[in-house]
Amino acid sequence: MATVEIDALQKHYGRFHALKDIAFTVEDGEFVVLVGPSGCGKSTLLRTIAGLEEVSDGAIRxxxxxxxxxEPRDxxxxxxFQSYALYPHMSVRDNMAFSLNLRKTPQQDIDARVAEAARILGIEPLLERKPRALSGGQRQRVAMGRAIVRHPQVFLFDEPLSNLDAKLRVQMRAEIRALHQRLGATSIYVTHDQVEAMTMADRIVVLEAGRIVQAGSPLELYERPVNRFVAEFIGSPSINLVPATVDGRNLRLPAGAITLPANVSGGSVIAGVRPEDLRPAADGPIAGTVRLVEHLGAETYVLFGDEDRDLSLCWRVGGTPAVEAGDPIRLTTDPSRIHLFHPETGARL
Structure with a gap:
C-alpha cells in the first residue's frame, strides 16, 4: 500500500472553479472519507486521483x-463505483478475473487471487453465477472483489452503497470497514452520508464549494466543528442552532440564560446544541411547543419550536418521554456542550 499526497490541486471547467487549492495527505493504510453536500467537488476530487479527470494545476503523488x-491504468x-458495472454475460468468477486477464496474468495467479478475494468477501458459492442472479449486496461484493484481486496501492470508493436499502447499507458499512482492517489498504471513500463517514473513517475531510473546510477524526469534527457548516453537516439529527447574545459569561437564549465556562466577546451569536445534549428543566432557557414526537424504539426524537421566533429544534432522548404534540417544553444543557458561531461568517467563536 502507499501514501497519497494531494498538493495544491486545482480543477476548472471553463470558468467554473470546481476544486480550489486542495491539499491533504492520506497516510499508508489510512481510511479517509470525503464528505460534503451535492456539488461540493468530492467526486471530482476522487476522479482526479483516479486519473479519470485531468487536473488544471497542482500535483498528485x-x-x-x-x-x-x-493514465488511470498506470x-x-x-x-x-456507485453502479456495480458488472459484465452481465460473465460469471462472478470471470468478472473478478477480467482485469487480470487483460494484463495477461498467469492463470494460476488469477485463480489464486479470485479464490482469496471470494473467501474474504464470503462469495465463494456465487462464483459461477451471473450478475442477474445476485442481490444488490452480492453485486457490490463482487465489485469489491474485482478491485481486491488487482492488489492495488490505493482503493477508491465513489458512493458505493447509495443503491442499497437502509438495512443492507448498515451491513455493508461494517463489511467494508472490516475488509479495510484485514487488508490494511490505503482507502479514499466518497459519500454524502455523514453517518457513513462517522462510522467508517479514520479521518474525515469535509468539502464545501470546492474547498476543504475541515479535516480530522470523526470525534474531532463532532466535538469541535470549525464553523457552522461543519456543525450542521456532522451529526444526526443535525445540531440545533438558536440566535442568542453573549455578555462575558452570560449566554442569553430566547427563554433564559446560561452561564458559560469562560468569558466570550460580547454581541450576537448563534448558539449550537446537539439534540442529544438537551435535558428537561423547569426553568430551561430553551423553550417551545412540541410539534411532533417520533418514536424509534430505543430512542425518541421530539421536534419542537417557537413560531414567534421561527425556531425549529430537536431533542433526542432515550426511551419514551411523556410528551405529546402541543405540550409546552423547556430544556437546558451542559454549558460546556454549547458551540458558539459568528452570526454572519459562521466561524466558531
Missing amino acids: IGGNDVTDL RDIAMV
Missing part, C-alpha cells in the same frame, strides 16, 4: 511517485 499526468489504483 502515490507512494512518492508523481502520477498527475499518468496509477496502480482500484475504484469501486
